[in-house]
Amino acid sequence: MAYDIDKDRLLDTLRACVEVESPVGYYPEIHEWLRAELAEMGYEMTVDNNATAYVRVCGKSSEKVVCLGAHLDTIGLVVRGINDDGTLRVRQLGGINYHSIEGETCLVHCRDGRAVAGQVICDHHSTHVFDDARSRERTEDTMAVSLVADVASAGDARALGVTEGAIVGIDPHFERFDNGYVISRHIDDKAAVAVLLDVLRWLAQTGERPAFDTLFAFPIYEEIGRGGSWVPDEVAEYVAVDITLIGPDYAGSNEHSVGVICSDAKGPYDWDLTNTLIACARDACTPGRWNTQVCFHYSTDANAAALHGNDLAAGAFGMACMNSHGRERCHVDALVETERLARAYVMGCGR
Numbered sequence: 001m002a003y004d005i006d007k008d009r010l011l012d013t014l015r016a017c018v019e020v021e022s023p024v025g026y027y028p029e030i031h032e033w034l035r036a037e038l039a040e041m042g043y044e045m046t047v048d049n050n051a052t053a054y055v056r057v058c059g060k061s062s063e064k065v066v067c068l069g070a071h072l073d074t075i076g077l078v079v080r081g082i083n084d085d086g087t088l089r090v091r092q093l094g095g096i097n098y099h100s101i102e103g104e105t106c107l108v109h110c111r112d113g114r115a116v117a118g119q120v121i122c123d124h125h126s127t128h129v130f131d132d133a134r135s136r137e138r139t140e141d142t143m144a145v146s147l148v149a150d151v152a153s154a155g156d157a158r159a160l161g162v163t164e165g166a167i168v169g170i171d172p173h174f175e176r177f178d179n180g181y182v183i184s185r186h187i188d189d190k191a192a193v194a195v196l197l198d199v200l201r202w203l204a205q206t207g208e209r210p211a212f213d214t215l216f217a218f219p220i221y222e223e224i225g226r227g228g229s230w231v232p233d234e235v236a237e238y239v240a241v242d243i244t245l246i247g248p249d250y251a252g253s254n255e256h257s258v259g260v261i262c263s264d265a266k267g268p269y270d271w272d273l274t275n276t277l278i279a280c281a282r283d284a285c286t287p288g289r290w291n292t293q294v295c296f297h298y299s300t301d302a303n304a305a306a307l308h309g310n311d312l313a314a315g316a317f318g319m320a321c322m323n324s325h326g327r328e329r330c331h332v333d334a335l336v337e338t339e340r341l342a343r344a345y346v347m348g349c350g351r
């Protein structure tokens with residue numbers, strides 16, 4: 001199998017995807033973008049009632065249906081109230097680290113279709129004004145969104161279209177470096193979306209057929225734990241492509257590597273399927289650039305799918321990502337290794 005992976009194209013796709021707003025549950029823009037990307041390759045996108053997008057590719061065998069998923073959603077906020085001064089009280093959508101989003105710009109998606117620019121601030125926001133500006137704990141009750149507009153009251157904010165239930169996306173601030181590094185928010189999981197789109201592009205261009213009928217799934221509720229809560233009955237295996245980790249418990253993992261997740265916060269993945277993924281990595285990835293991991297602080301849509309009673313085997317792998325749920329950092333090498341593993345899995349390696 002030839003592995004003609006175009007690094008520039010991968011990073012261009014990542015950037016384009018990262019720059020489309022898709023905080024948890026807000027899918028109109030990302031669905032439109034994804035539908036157009038897929039149409040250009042000749043694929044038709046379908047969407048289920050849970051707002052998961054799918055592409056189906058016929059395999060050499062219809063003996064079973066396998067599914068590879070990458071979530072479209074990013075961590076974000078939802079407006080829960082408006083203060084008297086017009087700043088917005090918020091609630092996290094996904095595992096927000098308020099320290100990492102302080103000062104960041106954002107976009108408030110109103111229910112009437114308008115969008116208003118904002119900035120995430122602490123209520124004691126300026127070191128020149130508040131004695132405890134440095135030490136005050138950053139929590140959901142001390143952090144707010146300040147609209148980037150002449151707003152001095154709740155009425156001013158409402159006049160712009162902001163209401164309780166508006167959803168807030170945090171700006172990605174994508175930066176690409178000449179040596180292959182990328183720093184951006186939402187590499188989780190837009191990097192995996194870019195990889196799966198490149199796998200689909202490769203299948204379309206080469207005419208290769210997957211080993212089995214294959215569904216590519218793109219859920220929008222992963223960051224709150226239910227992106228994989230429903231999976232079509234026909235799916236026998238659900239493999240999530242999601243970030244893997246870098247740190248003390250992740251020996252051998254760095255921004256150049258792909259990890260196979262053997263177990264996570266919700267317990268182990270399917271034994272045989274995980275061993276298949278390990279065999280794929282051994283066969284297709286660069287020696288020294290793949291590892292196995294136990295990601296006990298988080299979970300994926302694949303384990304969510306199994307936990308919610310779907311009759312399937314779950315597996316997961318993905319590119320290593322530094323500084324997760326902050327301004328995340330990866331290297332294009334990790335995307336390349338992830339795509340190698342994904343292609344190997346799709347083609348039935350290790351069976």
Ligand SMILES: [Zn+2]
Nearest residue numbers: 188189242243
């Ligand atoms: Zn993720």
